[in-house]
Amino acid sequence: MSRFIKIAAAITVAGAAAAAIAGPLTGLGRTATPKEIAAWDIDVRPDFKGLPKGSGSVSAGQAVWEGKCASCHGTFGESNEVFTPLVGGTTAEDVRNGRVAALVNGRQPQKTTLMKVATVSTLWDYINRAMPWNAPKSLTTDEVYAVTAYLLNMGEIVPDDFVLSDATIAQAQQRMPNRNGMSTNHGMWDIKGKPDVHSVACMKNCPADPVPRSILPEASRNAHGNLALQTRAFGATRGVDTTRPAPAKLGEGAAAPAVAMAASAGAGASQNVAPAAFQANACLACHGVDSKVVGPSFLSVRAKYKDDPGASARLAEKIRNGSTGSWGPVPMPAQGHVKDEDLKVLVGWILAPQ
Amino acid sequence: MDKPVRRFGRIVKAPENFLDRALIDEINTQGLDEQRRGFLRRSFLAASAAMAAGSALGQDRPAAAGDGDPHILTLPEHSRTLGRPVAAVPYGLPSKYEANLQRRESPGLTRVAAASVAFTPLQGLFGIITPSGLHFERHHQGWHDIDPTGHRLMINGLVRNPKVYTMDDLMRMPSVSRIHFIECGANTAMEWGNVAVPSVQYSHGMLSCSEFTGVPLSVLLEDCGYDKRTARVVLAEGADGSSMTRTIPLDRALDDVIVAWGMNGEMLRPENGYPLRLVVPGIQGVSWVKWLRRIEVGDKPYATKDEAIHYMDAMPDGSYRQYTSIQECKSVITTPSAGQRLLGTGFYNITGLAWSGRGKVKRVDVSVDGGRNWRTARLETPVLSKALTRFNIDWEWNGAPAVLQSRAIDDTGYVQPKINELRAVRGTRSIYHNNAIQSWQVAASGEVANVQVY
Numbered sequence: 029m030s031r032f033i034k035i036a037a038a039i040t041v042a043g044a045a046a047a048a049i050a051g052p053l054t055g056l057g058r059t060a061t062p063k064e065i066a067a068w069d070i071d072v073r074p075d076f077k078g079l080p081k082g083s084g085s086v087s088a089g090q091a092v093w094e095g096k097c098a099s100c101h102g103t104f105g106e107s108n109e110v111f112t113p114l115v116g117g118t119t120a121e122d123v124r125n126g127r128v129a130a131l132v133n134g135r136q137p138q139k140t141t142l143m144k145v146a147t148v149s150t151l152w153d154y155i156n157r158a159m160p161w162n163a164p165k166s167l168t169t170d171e172v173y174a175v176t177a178y179l180l181n182m183g184e185i186v187p188d189d190f191v192l193s194d195a196t197i198a199q200a201q202q203r204m205p206n207r208n209g210m211s212t213n214h215g216m217w218d219i220k221g222k223p224d225v226h227s228v229a230c231m232k233n234c235p236a237d238p239v240p241r242s243i244l245p246e247a248s249r250n251a252h253g254n255l256a257l258q259t260r261a262f263g264a265t266r267g268v269d270t271t272r273p274a275p276a277k278l279g280e281g282a283a284a285p286a287v288a289m290a291a292s293a294g295a296g297a298s299q300n301v302a303p304a305a306f307q308a309n310a311c312l313a314c315h316g317v318d319s320k321v322v323g324p325s326f327l328s329v330r331a332k333y334k335d336d337p338g339a340s341a342r343l344a345e346k347i348r349n350g351s352t353g354s355w356g357p358v359p360m361p362a363q364g365h366v367k368d369e370d371l372k373v374l375v376g377w378i379l380a381p382q
Numbered sequence: 383m384d385k386p387v388r389r390f391g392r393i394v395k396a397p398e399n400f401l402d403r404a405l406i407d408e409i410n411t412q413g414l415d416e417q418r419r420g421f422l423r424r425s426f427l428a429a430s431a432a433m434a435a436g437s438a439l440g441q442d443r444p445a446a447a448g449d450g451d452p453h454i455l456t457l458p459e460h461s462r463t464l465g466r467p468v469a470a471v472p473y474g475l476p477s478k479y480e481a482n483l484q485r486r487e488s489p490g491l492t493r494v495a496a497a498s499v500a501f502t503p504l505q506g507l508f509g510i511i512t513p514s515g516l517h518f519e520r521h522h523q524g525w526h527d528i529d530p531t532g533h534r535l536m537i538n539g540l541v542r543n544p545k546v547y548t549m550d551d552l553m554r555m556p557s558v559s560r561i562h563f564i565e566c567g568a569n570t571a572m573e574w575g576n577v578a579v580p581s582v583q584y585s586h587g588m589l590s591c592s593e594f595t596g597v598p599l600s601v602l603l604e605d606c607g608y609d610k611r612t613a614r615v616v617l618a619e620g621a622d623g624s625s626m627t628r629t630i631p632l633d634r635a636l637d638d639v640i641v642a643w644g645m646n647g648e649m650l651r652p653e654n655g656y657p658l659r660l661v662v663p664g665i666q667g668v669s670w671v672k673w674l675r676r677i678e679v680g681d682k683p684y685a686t687k688d689e690a691i692h693y694m695d696a697m698p699d700g701s702y703r704q705y706t707s708i709q710e711c712k713s714v715i716t717t718p719s720a721g722q723r724l725l726g727t728g729f730y731n732i733t734g735l736a737w738s739g740r741g742k743v744k745r746v747d748v749s750v751d752g753g754r755n756w757r758t759a760r761l762e763t764p765v766l767s768k769a770l771t772r773f774n775i776d777w778e779w780n781g782a783p784a785v786l787q788s789r790a791i792d793d794t795g796y797v798q799p800k801i802n803e804l805r806a807v808r809g810t811r812s813i814y815h816n817n818a819i820q821s822w823q824v825a826a827s828g829e830v831a832n833v834q835v836y
Contacts, residue, residue: 158687227800
């Protein structure tokens with residue numbers, strides 16, 4: 029009897045601790061094969077564990093860059109059009125010191141990737157797993173080495189004749205401009221870590237000044253669309269009609285136009301709204317309907333080809349295989365991922381919107 | 383007001399005695415037929431026109447006068463006709479009158495919609511559970527709707543037996559269901575330097591809370607025989623184009639991390655990682671890897687892109703704090719909040735949300751005078767660890783300008799700081815982990831605006 033109680037007590041204690049698990053998970057899952065692990069285990073650590081053998085030169089990287097990277101990141105990695113810039117803001121002195129001075133003196137308000145990143149493995153790993161943007165994991169190992177070398181070269185971290193490889197990558201690490209710029213001396217990793225900001229919960233006559241130090245700039249009042257259409261048209265409050273200036277008196281805002289609730293859903297059927305295929309194929313990353321982003325606007329493409337009877341075939345070819353020189357120096361990369369039926373929709377809409 | 387404004391759920395002010403006594407008697411004794419209904423309508427329209435000037439005083443104030451509200455006196459169509467059948471909408475949708483509350487992007491924040499954010503409309507939500515369709519979105523390389531029959535989870539690295547699991551395997555395992563908040567590390571990022579956005583949706587809307595169902599990661603790590611001597615961290619990796627990776631401390635992985643497929647009673651939504659995501663309670667959302675395909679057990683952090691280029695906190699001395707992960711205690715008033723307009727003086731229920739990545743919310747205080755004096759709010763149950771907690775407090779607005787604030791304290795005793803206290807330590811360029819007290823200024827007009835006070 030006493031033994032039974034002891035066992036019961038032991039079970040209770042075990043049950044209270046974390047999630048109680050009833051023994052082995054018989055029949056669930058199977059051992060991964062070496063090839064399966066190799067297919068997915070692609071991560072590369074700062075100590076280069078996981079880095080595959082291979083190499084690539086700066087000049088080979090330039091070719092990859094111009095074909096597959098420059099359209100979003102700019103010819104020199106400086107573009108701020110699609111993503112934040114990769115290159116810029118680092119100096120030869122930073123390369124020597126391993127600290128980026130512009131992060132302290134604020135000379136370069138727009139921080140670039142090379143200003144921030146401390147570990148060259150991070151660049152290699154991310155390019156390998158996620159680039160190019162619209163065809164991730166399509167680069168060969170040597171192409172990843174090469175384009176990483178070219179990126180470092182644009183930042184004047186490695187010389188023009190540098191060949192980045194599993195053997196030389198440690199040298200590149202020793203020249204990373206912000207390699208000494210990281211700190212893990214904070215309390216936000218460990219659940220029991222010590223907070224760095226200490227406040228006190230004063231309740232009465234606290235030292236506080238209710239006069240605002242910062243208010244929303246007037247230009248931002250309606251920048252997120254009309255807030256009257258972004259909350260319920262009944263209940264404790266109403267949304268402010270941000271298409272109008274702030275009212276001076278209570279009740280004035282009440283004369284706002286009736287809230288057109290359902291109308292706010294979706295963008296409507298304007299002829300300048302691109303079909304979903306544009307979004308789905310990431311076209312809008314580089315093209316606007318009526319504004320230049322990286323590439324030309326669709327309206328300007330339409331204008332250019334309006335009298336060209338062979339425009340459909342020509343545009344389809346340019347989308348599928350890429351194109352350069354038609355609209356300036358930035359090439360359009362090949363869009364091999366676009367399905368044939370989508371290609372028809374895209375070309376058809378660009379030339380004659382529905 | 384040249385035409386009647388349609389408003390919902392509120393009694394429209396009616397003039398005294400707009401119905402003629404004889405007509406009322408007739409309706410009372412003989413009921414409402416088409417002819418009498420016509421009288422009613424005409425009488426009311428005439429009376430409304432006469433009342434038009436009165437709405438200047440209106441303050442959207444309810445009033446019942448005369449014989450009452452035509453919404454009561456004239457039975458609406460839904461009270462007189464047959465409604466729609468069951469399963470007319472096999473997977474239910476919100477009322478068409480709720481269409482204003484949507485996830486929305488913040489213009490100018492990102493230029494590529496596949497690597498962007500859509501914010502949760504906190505201003506319109508109740509309680510602590512975020513409707514799954516309004517859960518905030520953050521994708522790094524677009525989202526996919528992945529066929530679960532082909533989805534696999536691999537566990538490898540410092541384990542005795544690296545394994546592959548199908549969804550069938552995982553969903554046979556001993557599961558848990560727990561309510562947790564998820565907040566992006568960059569929530570409120572735009573407000574580090576100054577006020578930048580007009581409503582709580584954009585200032586705090588990278589925040590959601592759901593009941594997640596899945597198998598504890600500790601169960602899987604045990605099943606693969608992780609190396610208890612050398613393991614220090616795990617790397618979580620997604621199956622999307624970016625194959626997003628984040629390092630998670632082993633003690634977190636063994637504590638309350640869940641490999642989840644369920645969210646609020648249904649499967650995860652595709653935008654939230656269908657069919658499998660990691661739930662890392664208390665840790666910023668970027669670590670809750672979606673479309674989870676792999677867990678690697680390791681002995682050192684990985685310095686992945688989202689822990690070596692982004693999601694690092696910039697300090698005033700030019701250094702970066704790397705691997706900042708825990709979402710410290712924070713709160714915000716959701717109603718009344720910026721971009722809203724009070725309807726008049728009188729009673730309001732100030733309501734909001736509080737949360738802590740280190741445990742439970744112990745207390746929330748509310749100030750209506752910009753932080754000079756505070757009252758303790760009511761915490762609604764349940765109050766759960768690393769979950770949103772709803773607070774409420776009564777307030778009678780007298781029409782004078784006011785500044786509303788909430789301040790949360792968690793069960794470690796940590797007090798949510800003022801924005802100037804946060805800046806004194808971390809400067810203004812951190813981007814991430816802004817958990818400052820939020821101030822909403824109520825103007826005499828009733829309009830509520832986003833402000834910062836010290």
